[in-house]
Amino acid sequence: MPKGETKRRPRTRAALLQAALETFAEHGFRAATIEQICERAGYTRGAFYSNFSSKEELFLALFDAHSDRILGRMTDLVDSIAAEDLTLPALVEVLCEIEPAERDWYLVTTEFTLHAIRDPQAAWVLARHDARLRAELARALTDHLARAGRTLTADPDEVARLLIAIREGGLAQSYVEPEQLPPGRLERRFLAPLLTALTTESGPA
Incomplete structure (x- = not known):
């Protein structure tokens, strides 16, 4: 993994976690989509799946x-x-x-x-x-x-x-x-x- 990507990974993960909390609270866990979480965090689905399955x-x-x-x-x-x-x-x-x-x-x-x-x-x-x-x-x-x-x-x-x-x-x-x-x-x-x-x-x- 490139060095820059290693440094960005914690920030990406933290942004996805915060976006998920806000999205789950707003729409509910079942109704919230991965796309909504990614959009709120400002990342792609690829970034999501590189951190969470x-x-x-x-x-x-x-x-x-x-x-x-x-x-x-x-x-x-x-x-x-x-x-x-x-x-x-x-x-x-x-x-x-x-x-x-x-x-x-x-x-x-x-x-x-x-x-x-x-x-x-x-x-x-x-x-x-x-x-x-x-x-x-x-x-x-x-x-x-x-x-x-x-x-x-x-x-x-x-x-x-x-x-x-x-x-x-x-x-x-x-x-x-x-x-x-x-x-x-x-x-x-x-x-x-x-x-x-x-x-x-x-x-x-």
Whole structure:
């Protein structure tokens, strides 16, 4: 591969990912076409297929990128809190952060999840990526709780599943009734007592 093409590849991939997120959010995963994504990104179908084999593979790349960004943001926020101020309520506040742009991602991932429920092969693949996200979340949550002087008494993977379910279920209601239930309100009200019940005191890490 020519050197210039090697340097351009990350930019091309990033542009296609951003265009895909916007196109999926606007038209829906099933209705969106590869041509629409390429047109929005300013690239050809050849550029698309040199990076992704299908819309499904493109979505999964978006899924992993989104997961990494959210978990990285959470870690950065926790790291910015002074050790003496890192309490369970402070950690909960980090977990409750919902960025405005999250709405587009919610639309995209919800539709793909419905697609996966109908398609066993897509479900199998999505489950693998879900498992990776849960493992990273469970590891990060365990570490952050330890720094806050708490230790999980429940299986970390199951706690990660529960937190994801609360977040996704809360967002579903918030996006339908944003004035009655702003994003993050349910988590701010209930995550602290929930995590208190699922942890025990320990010495700060």
